[in-house]
Amino acid sequence: xxxxxxxxxxRAGLEAxxxxxxxxxxxxxxxxxxxxxxQGAADFTGRLAGVTIEAAxxxxxxxxxxxxxxxxxxxxxxxSGQMLVQAEDAPDExxxxxxxxxxxxxxxxxxxxQRTFGGLALDELVEVDGDSLPGTIAHIARDPMDPKFDPEAxxxxxxxxxxxxxxxLLDQTLVSGVGNIYxxxxxxxxxxxxxRPTEKLTAAQGRTLLSAASDVMAAxxxxxxxxxxxxxxxxxxxxxxxxxxxDAYGQEGMPCRRCGSPIRREPFMNRSSFSCPRCQRRAxxx
Numbered sequence: 001x002x003x004x005x006x007x008x009x010x011r012a013g014l015e016a017x018x019x020x021x022x023x024x025x026x027x028x029x030x031x032x033x034x035x036x037x038x039q040g041a042a043d044f045t046g047r048l049a050g051v052t053i054e055a056a057x058x059x060x061x062x063x064x065x066x067x068x069x070x071x072x073x074x075x076x077x078x079x080s081g082q083m084l085v086q087a088e089d090a091p092d093e094x095x096x097x098x099x100x101x102x103x104x105x106x107x108x109x110x111x112x113x114q115r116t117f118g119g120l121a122l123d124e125l126v127e128v129d130g131d132s133l134p135g136t137i138a139h140i141a142r143d144p145m146d147p148k149f150d151p152e153a154x155x156x157x158x159x160x161x162x163x164x165x166x167x168x169l170l171d172q173t174l175v176s177g178v179g180n181i182y183x184x185x186x187x188x189x190x191x192x193x194x195x196r197p198t199e200k201l202t203a204a205q206g207r208t209l210l211s212a213a214s215d216v217m218a219a220x221x222x223x224x225x226x227x228x229x230x231x232x233x234x235x236x237x238x239x240x241x242x243x244x245x246x247d248a249y250g251q252e253g254m255p256c257r258r259c260g261s262p263i264r265r266e267p268f269m270n271r272s273s274f275s276c277p278r279c280q281r282r283a284x285x286x
Contacts, residue, residue, distance in 0.1 A: 002077050004143055004177030005220035007063050010083050014056035014065065014109075017085040022052045022103040033097035033111060036076065036121035047071070047122060048100070057132075060143045060176025064134050066125065074123045074134045075111070081118030084110045143177030144214035155206035159198055166194035166273060169209070178213050181249045182220065184274045186213035188248035193280045194266075194273045200283050219245065248274040 002010075026045040028034055037044045052068040063083075065073040075083060084093070085107045098111040098120055111120055123134035129148075133140075141157075142149045157174045158165070168174060169183045178186065187194055189212035192205060201209075223245065247257055252265040256276040265272050 003061055003179035003182050003217070004058075004145065005182075005217050005223075007058055007061050007077070008145075008221055010077075011056045011058040011063055013085065014063075014083060017107065018053050018065070018100075018102075018109055019055050020052065021106070023048050023050065024101045024103045025049055026101070027099040028097070029099065030097040030116065032116045033113060033119045034121060036074075036119050044120075044122060048073070059131075059133060059137060059140050059146070060172055061179065062134075062137045062140060062176075064123070066132065070125055072123050072125050072134045074121050074136060076118045076120075078113065078115065078118030080114040082110075082112040084112055086110055140172050141174055141176045144175065144210055145177065145217060151207060151210050154210055155203055158206050158209075159201050159203070161198045163198055164194060165192060165196045165198050165201055165209070166268065168198050169213070175210065175213075177217065180268075180271055180273075181246070182213060182217050184249040185216040185247060186210075187280065188274075188276065189216060191279050193275055193282045194268065196283045248276065250274065 026048045028041040028045060031041055034041055034044050047069075048067075051071075053065050054068055055066045057064050057066055057072075063075045063077065065075070067073065075081070077083075080095075088101065088105070088108050093110065093112045095112050095114040096110055097113050097116070100109040102108065111118075113119070121136075123136050125132045126135045126138050128138050131148075141154070144151070144154075154175050158168045161168045161171070161174070166183050166187060169178050169186070170180070184194070186209055190205065190209040192201075192209060248263055251263040251274055253262050255261065256263055256279055259276065259278045261276050261278040263274055264277050265274050267273075
């Protein structure tokens, strides 16, 4: 799934191209794209017609469009979801699922999803700690790039769990925005093995890890995110290029940029975790 830098890249594009515009009509071309909207396609399209998109928002990996009627369009990008801004006369994409036309007659917003794991849904906005969030994601923690992020509280939350540090880092209720790619990158930068028990994580190591996560995601954001295939694109259909700067993730067999040892891949939660066997040693058993 896209992680914080990829989602923020899309959010910024949506803010620039659709914020302040009024919806003229919505067309649902594939019901699966709105399966999370329990009331169905007719309700979804009817409630959106005539509302104004006030802003594009994000928390962690979650993206939504804030609407003038107090609701939000929560977007789940899934494995292949794309939010594209296209001219009205541009040919339809093969996997176009939802089309949003605007009253100004300008470029339309298209939700394209090859694998149909993603989707759109209307959700009520609720107030949480001074922020308006879709109710569905009200439990999601702030991310390290949020101005209101409290690193000391996040470190305490990580250390309070009894699990592996990478599992805790991926828990979006503790720290949001970090997925498999940037977890591996942050752990490499912090010189921590993914399997280190959280109870053995010192406060200083926790601060270093979260700082590394923030730094690597900021660097990825400048590069437009990480695109391993043509499915991760911004609203103009362009891929990010941070893949060229990855130090650990996907680098199996490549020399570690610090010590030269071959990067190792290990199974992790039905996925993979990449680390340097020399720089990121496993914690000793008690």
